[in-house]
Every structure is written in C-alpha cells, then in structure tokens.
Amino acid sequence: MRRSQRMVFVILCCCLVFLINCAKVQKEKTPNVSSVSSVKPANKPVDVVIYTGSASWLTLENAIDEAKTTKKLLGAHGITAVITDSEEDISNWMIETTANDVVNICILYGVLPTTIYTTGNTQSEGSIVENWIETTDGDTILNQGDYFGYYSSDETPNYKAPLQNIMDLPNIDINVEFFDHLLMHVTDSGKTLTPSLVNFESDRPFPIEQLGSEWYAEKIFASNTGDDKGNFADPIILRDGNRGRLAMVHQTHHGDNPKGIVTAEIIINYLLTD
C-alpha cells in the first residue's frame, strides 16, 4: 500500500471509530420510556396530602401516627396520599390541583400553613386555599384537632377569621366559649359510612344553624341529636354550593379519638368513592 493510501485508510478507520462512539453515547442518552412512565404514572398529582409540619390540640407525634394510619388505609384502596411537613409542598400541590376536575383532599391538624393563607388574616380574598375550594372540583380541607384555622403554622393565632374569610361568611363562629365537651351521637350516615366512628365529646362542634349563602351540611356523621336535625355536628362535611368543601372531623382538645381511621373511611366511602 502506498503511503497516501495508508493515510486515507487510517483516516477512514478513525472516522468509523468516532461514529460508533457517537452512536453509543446517543443510545445511552435515550430515556427508557417504559421505566420512566412506571415510576411516574402520567404525572398525576396525588389525591390526598397530609400536613404534619405542626399540629394544635394533638401532639405532633400523635398527628404523624394518625397521618400514617390514614395513608396506609387509603393506599390499600388505591388512593394516593403523601405526608409532608413542608409548607411549600402544600402550596405547590394546591396550585397544581386547583380546577383540575378532580377531587383532592388536604388533611390538617388544627393548623393552617402560612403558604396557603397568610398570617395576620391579610387575605380576606384570594388566598391559595380559598381559590382551591372555590372551583367545582369539590376539593376538600379536612381538619382535625383544634378549631379550623385558629393557629397559623408560624404559631400566630389567627383566631376565627380564617374560617370566616375562606367561607365568605363574616359572622361564622364555632362558639368556643360555650360548647366544650358536647356529646356527639353517630347518625345513620355515620353508621353506614364510618363504621369506626363512636359517640364522643366534641370541643368544637360545628353550629349548623349559622350556615349561609350557598353553604350547606352535605353529610353529617355525628350530631348532638344523632340525626340530621341537630344544631351541632362533628364530623361534618360542609359544601359551598357545587364548589369545594370543609370537613371537620374530631375537633377535640387532645381527645383520644380514632381520627386516622375515621378520616380514611370518610375519604374511601364518601369523598373519593366510585
């Protein structure tokens, strides 16, 4: 072989090696579609998020235990739930699931994260949580322990205004001064939908007669009369016309209640049934 022919041969060999290497790298960069999609199924947001960053009227340890119980029972029914102590997770997920045509549920333990409702009641309108429940998704805040929204996650008391601002009912008041230890009797709906619910003393039973505008008692699981005609109820699901919901479940002052199980039953047998 002449010197010039050898040079051409060497150059061709180099080009061939280069192209083979390029092909290899390209192949390695190509994602395995089936394995990616099996890890994140269609990027669907989770159904239920449970906030355990802080709690009021139950210890944080107790709240985490109840959260784990709820998550485990939901998981057994194919309902996805995430437990998080991150306020940012709550707001990001809430923005993601606002008006997505799916019922989503946020479980709180007596404390409202500042990321979805600012401290100091400066958001009488337009908070992330109010926007979230004002669509026809049927999205639901489910509160356990202290009066819904009474404390903010930075430990500032917001008192009764969050409930008033979020419901757009300026006088709504759970009458904290008068109704500690009010006995709740399980209703027929409660017996059917929440078999783990037993009669108990509620410290913040919801005063049904104060409902106004389009809010109504969608489902009463226990009340002071044991039926839908009582003046006070807990657990209860309140609904804003055909929009979102507030559920109050075992609003008790360190009460020894089956909070995690009853919450799971309400979600499985009522809110996310189908």
Ligand SMILES: [Ca+2]
């Ligand atoms: Ca939604």
Ligand SMILES: [Ca+2]
């Ligand atoms: Ca509003």
Ligand SMILES: [Ca+2]
């Ligand atoms: Ca408002």
